[in-house]
Amino acid sequence: MGTVVDATNKEGNGAVLGDKNVTVVFVLGGPGSGKGTQCANIVKHFGYTHLSAGDLLRAEQKSGSENGTMIQNMIKEGKIVPSEVTVKLLQRAMAESGNDKFLIDGFPRNEENRAAFELVTGIQPAFILFFDCPEEEMERRLLGRNQGREDDNIETIRKRFKVFLESSLPVIEYYNSKGKVRKIDAAKPVEEVFEAVKAVFTTPDDKVTV
Numbered sequence: 032m033g034t035v036v037d038a039t040n041k042e043g044n045g046a047v048l049g050d051k052n053v054t055v056v057f058v059l060g061g062p063g064s065g066k067g068t069q070c071a072n073i074v075k076h077f078g079y080t081h082l083s084a085g086d087l088l089r090a091e092q093k094s095g096s097e098n099g100t101m102i103q104n105m106i107k108e109g110k111i112v113p114s115e116v117t118v119k120l121l122q123r124a125m126a127e128s129g130n131d132k133f134l135i136d137g138f139p140r141n142e143e144n145r146a147a148f149e150l151v152t153g154i155q156p157a158f159i160l161f162f163d164c165p166e167e168e169m170e171r172r173l174l175g176r177n178q179g180r181e182d183d184n185i186e187t188i189r190k191r192f193k194v195f196l197e198s199s200l201p202v203i204e205y206y207n208s209k210g211k212v213r214k215i216d217a218a219k220p221v222e223e224v225f226e227a228v229k230a231v232f233t234t235p236d237d238k239v240t241v
């Protein structure tokens with residue numbers, strides 16, 4: 032059975048997905064594991080809409096929203112922004128996209144994210160794509176990313192790794208216990224990682240909408 036999403040926001044200016052059946056894949060992995068890079072490939076091949084929680088938060092911060100300063104401070108410290116803010120941004124982006132297949136990248140990052148999304152949207156992910164990568168490799172990639180991000184400095188990177196281990200891995204373990212995690216060795220070159228990703232998306236069992 033598909034899930035019905037009504038993403039109308041309180042101000043009444045949100046688009047509505049109506050009674051569409053939506054498929055959601057959560058894309059998780061440590062900072063720099065290659066989530067964004069692989070999501071771009073998945074979009075091209077499989078017609079999903081890519082929603083990066085981090086990108087949505089950075090856009091919200093730059094838009095001059097009342098939460099802007101709070102978001103900026105949290106990102107600089109590698110802390111997880113309250114779910115209320117992030118879930119609202121995701122919900123709005125889903126409703127406005129016009130699509131019914133979403134890659135939600137960098138979310139849920141803790142138990143609070145997971146529970147809030149489920150409560151507010153009623154959506155269960157079809158599966159979780161987990162990019163597994165050693166810290167030394169992630170650190171090297173982040174320090175070479177060159178996107179001018181305020182959190183890609185060694186001090187914040189270490190904090191993000193700690194938050195990943197303490198708060199995000201337990202969410203992956205939760206989904207693993209439900210048989211929903213598709214683990215990918217992300218330490219290989221981009222093309223090889225994508226071969227493994229493709230195999231996940233072309234396995235019939237994984238296409239089931241919950």
Ligand SMILES: Nc1ncnc2c1ncn2[C@@H]1O[C@H](COP(=O)(O)OP(=O)(O)O)[C@@H](O)[C@H]1O
Pocket residue numbers: 060061062063064065066067068069172173175176177217218219220221222224
């Ligand atoms: N498989 C890979 N091998 C080497 N570098 C990679 C690989 N995947 C991504 N990168 C690079 O590593 C950096 C982090 O990748 P990104 O996709 O932004 O990670 P994430 O979204 O998980 O933080 C980027 O500069 C990207 O070009």
Ligand SMILES: Nc1ccn([C@@H]2O[C@H](COP(=O)(O)OP(=O)(O)O)[C@@H](O)[C@H]2O)c(=O)n1
Pocket residue numbers: 061062063066083084085086088105106107108109110111112113117136137138139140144182191
């Ligand atoms: N669900 C999320 C996702 C990101 N974020 C914030 O955004 C930062 C960057 O996340 P990101 O997903 O863009 O980047 P990576 O850390 O994966 O490289 C995180 O360190 C958090 O501060 C959050 O608070 N909640």
